Amino acid sequence: MAPHNRSCLYKVFVPSYTSRVLVEVLRCRGAEGCPLSLRVRAKAPPLHNSTALDCREHTPCQLAQDLPFWQHWYYVLVEKHPGVPGTVSFQVTVQLTDCSRPSLARPPFLPSSASMNMPHSFGSAGGLALGDSPPPTSPNDTKHPLPIPVTLHTEERCWPVRPTLRNELDTFSVHFYIFFGPNVSVPPDRPAVFVINLLPVLDSGGVLNLELRLNVSSLCGENVTVFGCLNHGVPLTSGDNTSVTCETESLAGFLLSVNATASLSRLRIPYPQTGSWYLSLRSLCATEHGLAQAIEALRILGDQVSATHAAPKNLILKLAQSLGLPSPAKSGFEPCTNVTAEVYLRAYLSPCINDCGIYGQCKLLRTNNYLYAACECKAGWNGWGCTDNAEAFSYGFQLLSTLLLCLSNVMFVPPVAIAVRSHYLLEAAVYIFTMFFSTFYHACDQPGIVVFCIMEYDVLQFCDFLGSLMSVWVTVIAMARLQPIVKQVLYLLGAMLLSMALQMDRHGLWNLLGPSLFALGIMAVAWTARTIRRRHCYPPTWKRWAFYLCPGALIAAAAVLLYAFVETEENYFYIHSIWHLLIAGSVGFLLPPRAKPSRRLGPLPRRKGCGYQLCINEQEELGLVDPAVASINSICTS
Known part of the structure; x- marks a missing residue:
C-alpha cells in the first residue's frame, strides 16, 4: 500500500456448499509493525461501523465467517491506520471451506501483480490470495504456490440438499413438490435439508406458506420434537446438535417445531425475498434434566406455590428463570437414538393469507411494474389476512x-x-x-x-x-x-x-x-x-x-x-x-300530473219531437273526406 493510499478493497465470490470463509493478513511489513485493520462484509463493501480487526493486536490477523451466504460476493477491506508513514506491504488470503468435501484443501495461489484499490478475485476450490507484493520464487526463479495452513472443523459437515419441483397454477399460486414426498423421514443422526427456489419478481408479491404435520404414530412412543429452520441464502445445519435456535451472529431464520402434543405448525411469510430458501429438519428427544431442575425449584418454594409435577410449563419456566436455573427449552433436548420421525411437508405460494377470510377481498395490484397481492379489508378489520378485529364493526x-x-x-x-x-x-x-x-x-x-x-x-x-x-x-x-x-x-x-x-x-x-x-x-x-x-x-x-x-x-x-x-x-x-x-x-x-285526454267531437244529442235535423259528418269535420262527395247520410231524419 503506497503512502498516499489509505485502503485497499477486494472481493471474493462464495459459491454454494461453503461452510466457512477465512480471511487472513500475512507477511505484513511496515514502519510500525503491521499498522492495518481488516474488515469483511457480505454483499456490499464494509462500512465505517463494521467490525474491524486490528492486526497489531491480533496474531495471526484473521477473520472467520461461519455459514456464509452462498452465491454472493464477500468484500475485504484493508485499511491503514492514520498517520502511518511509508509503504506497507502485506498479503491477503481468503480460504473457502467446502462443507461437502471438508478434507479437500487446495493451497491458494498468489497473483503475480495486482493494482491497488481495485477489486480482484482469484479463486480455486480451496482458497484465494490477494496482494501487492510479488510472489516468492524458488532459487531457479520458478513460481510455486505458497501453502497456507488449513484448519478444518471436524464438526462441520454438509448434508445433501433435496430439491423441490415447481408447479405454477396461477399468478402467485405455486406449489413446491418434494421428490418421493410429501412425507419426509427425519433420521435421528442428521438433518434433512430442502431448498425452495423463488424466482425474481414473479414470486415476491405473494405469500410463502410452509406447513409441517408430524405423524405421531412414527415416534414409537418416544418424546420426539422435530425442529424446522427456514432460512434464506444458506441452510443453518451446523452448530450444537442439541440447539433449538435458528440464528447465528450474522444470520436469522424462522423456527418451527412439532411434537406429539402440537403436531401441526404453520408459517407464512408475506412478500418473501427471492432466491433460495433452505429448510432444515432435525429431530431431538426431550430429556428430564431441565424439567427436573424446575420441579426441584417448585419443591423449594413449596410454602409459596402449591403445585405438583404436572405444573404448567410457563410456571416452571418462570420459576426456573427466577432462580437462575437453566431453561428446559435449552437444556432439555438431546439427539435421538433410533427414532426416525415422519413429517408431512407442504410448501406453496398463495396471493393472500387464507384468501383474506370473510372480511376481506384479495386483489392484485401493480406499482412501478411490480405486481403484488394484498387484502382489502372491510367492516373495520385489519391485518395481513384481515384477522385483526381491534377496530372491527360489531x-x-x-x-x-x-x-x-x-x-x-x-x-x-x-x-x-x-x-x-x-x-x-x-x-x-x-x-x-x-x-x-x-x-x-x-x-x-x-x-x-x-x-x-x-x-x-x-x-x-x-x-x-x-x-x-x-x-x-x-x-x-x-x-x-x-x-x-x-x-x-x-x-x-x-x-x-x-x-x-x-x-x-x-x-x-x-x-x-x-x-x-x-x-x-x-x-x-x-x-x-x-x-x-x-x-x-x-x-x-x-x-x-x-x-x-x-x-x-x-x-x-x-x-x-x-x-x-x-x-x-x-x-x-x-x-x-x-x-x-x-x-x-x-x-x-x-313527476308531472296525468295528461288530459285529447278533445274529440262525439255525436250530437237527439232532440225530442218531429222534424228534420241537420247532422254533422264526423269524418268531414276532421277533414278526412272531401265535402263535395259527402254521402246522403250526412242529413238525418228524426
Missing part, C-alpha cells in the same frame, strides 16, 4: 347498516303509486326495477357477515346502477311532455347509452351528471318551445312551481351534492341511505 352495527341501506329503498313505493295513478306505467316499471335491485344489491354488498345475495354480485351492481340512472332519465323526460313516439325513442336510446357508460366506468360521477344534464337540456328546450307558442310561462300555474317543481328540484340537488361531495367509505351506510330517500322523494314531487 354484529349489531352491521345489521343496522344493512337494514338502513335496504329499507331506505321502500321510499320508492310512493313514486310507484303516483306513476300508476297518473298512467305513467313505463316509469312505474323502472321505479320498481330500481327498488328491487337496489335492495338486494345492498344486501349483497355488505362487508361483514350480514350478507344475502340472490345472484352474482356483479349482476346486482350493474342492475342497481342502471336502475338508478334510468329513474332519473325517465322522470326528466316525462317532465318534458314530449310526443309519445319521441318519448319512446328517448327512453330506449337512454337505456342503451347508459348501459354502455356503466360498462366503461360504473363509479364515475359523470355517469350520473351526464344523463341528468342532457335530460334537463331536452326538458328546457321543450318547455321553452311551449312558452313561446303559448306566450305564457310553462308550466302555467304557480301552484305547480311552488308546491312541486321547486321542492323536488331542491331535494334532487341536495341528493346529488351528498353523493358527490359528502359520501365517503366511513359514512357510506347512512349517507347513502339518505341518498335513497332524497332521490325517491324528489321523483314523487317532479
Whole structure:
C-alpha cells in the first residue's frame, strides 16, 4: 500500500456448499509493525461501523465467517491506520471451506501483480490470495504456490440438499413438490435439508406458506420434537446438535417445531425475498434434566406455590428463570437414538393469507411494474389476512347498516303509486326495477357477515346502477311532455347509452351528471318551445312551481351534492341511505300530473219531437273526406 493510499478493497465470490470463509493478513511489513485493520462484509463493501480487526493486536490477523451466504460476493477491506508513514506491504488470503468435501484443501495461489484499490478475485476450490507484493520464487526463479495452513472443523459437515419441483397454477399460486414426498423421514443422526427456489419478481408479491404435520404414530412412543429452520441464502445445519435456535451472529431464520402434543405448525411469510430458501429438519428427544431442575425449584418454594409435577410449563419456566436455573427449552433436548420421525411437508405460494377470510377481498395490484397481492379489508378489520378485529364493526352495527341501506329503498313505493295513478306505467316499471335491485344489491354488498345475495354480485351492481340512472332519465323526460313516439325513442336510446357508460366506468360521477344534464337540456328546450307558442310561462300555474317543481328540484340537488361531495367509505351506510330517500322523494314531487285526454267531437244529442235535423259528418269535420262527395247520410231524419 503506497503512502498516499489509505485502503485497499477486494472481493471474493462464495459459491454454494461453503461452510466457512477465512480471511487472513500475512507477511505484513511496515514502519510500525503491521499498522492495518481488516474488515469483511457480505454483499456490499464494509462500512465505517463494521467490525474491524486490528492486526497489531491480533496474531495471526484473521477473520472467520461461519455459514456464509452462498452465491454472493464477500468484500475485504484493508485499511491503514492514520498517520502511518511509508509503504506497507502485506498479503491477503481468503480460504473457502467446502462443507461437502471438508478434507479437500487446495493451497491458494498468489497473483503475480495486482493494482491497488481495485477489486480482484482469484479463486480455486480451496482458497484465494490477494496482494501487492510479488510472489516468492524458488532459487531457479520458478513460481510455486505458497501453502497456507488449513484448519478444518471436524464438526462441520454438509448434508445433501433435496430439491423441490415447481408447479405454477396461477399468478402467485405455486406449489413446491418434494421428490418421493410429501412425507419426509427425519433420521435421528442428521438433518434433512430442502431448498425452495423463488424466482425474481414473479414470486415476491405473494405469500410463502410452509406447513409441517408430524405423524405421531412414527415416534414409537418416544418424546420426539422435530425442529424446522427456514432460512434464506444458506441452510443453518451446523452448530450444537442439541440447539433449538435458528440464528447465528450474522444470520436469522424462522423456527418451527412439532411434537406429539402440537403436531401441526404453520408459517407464512408475506412478500418473501427471492432466491433460495433452505429448510432444515432435525429431530431431538426431550430429556428430564431441565424439567427436573424446575420441579426441584417448585419443591423449594413449596410454602409459596402449591403445585405438583404436572405444573404448567410457563410456571416452571418462570420459576426456573427466577432462580437462575437453566431453561428446559435449552437444556432439555438431546439427539435421538433410533427414532426416525415422519413429517408431512407442504410448501406453496398463495396471493393472500387464507384468501383474506370473510372480511376481506384479495386483489392484485401493480406499482412501478411490480405486481403484488394484498387484502382489502372491510367492516373495520385489519391485518395481513384481515384477522385483526381491534377496530372491527360489531354484529349489531352491521345489521343496522344493512337494514338502513335496504329499507331506505321502500321510499320508492310512493313514486310507484303516483306513476300508476297518473298512467305513467313505463316509469312505474323502472321505479320498481330500481327498488328491487337496489335492495338486494345492498344486501349483497355488505362487508361483514350480514350478507344475502340472490345472484352474482356483479349482476346486482350493474342492475342497481342502471336502475338508478334510468329513474332519473325517465322522470326528466316525462317532465318534458314530449310526443309519445319521441318519448319512446328517448327512453330506449337512454337505456342503451347508459348501459354502455356503466360498462366503461360504473363509479364515475359523470355517469350520473351526464344523463341528468342532457335530460334537463331536452326538458328546457321543450318547455321553452311551449312558452313561446303559448306566450305564457310553462308550466302555467304557480301552484305547480311552488308546491312541486321547486321542492323536488331542491331535494334532487341536495341528493346529488351528498353523493358527490359528502359520501365517503366511513359514512357510506347512512349517507347513502339518505341518498335513497332524497332521490325517491324528489321523483314523487317532479313527476308531472296525468295528461288530459285529447278533445274529440262525439255525436250530437237527439232532440225530442218531429222534424228534420241537420247532422254533422264526423269524418268531414276532421277533414278526412272531401265535402263535395259527402254521402246522403250526412242529413238525418228524426
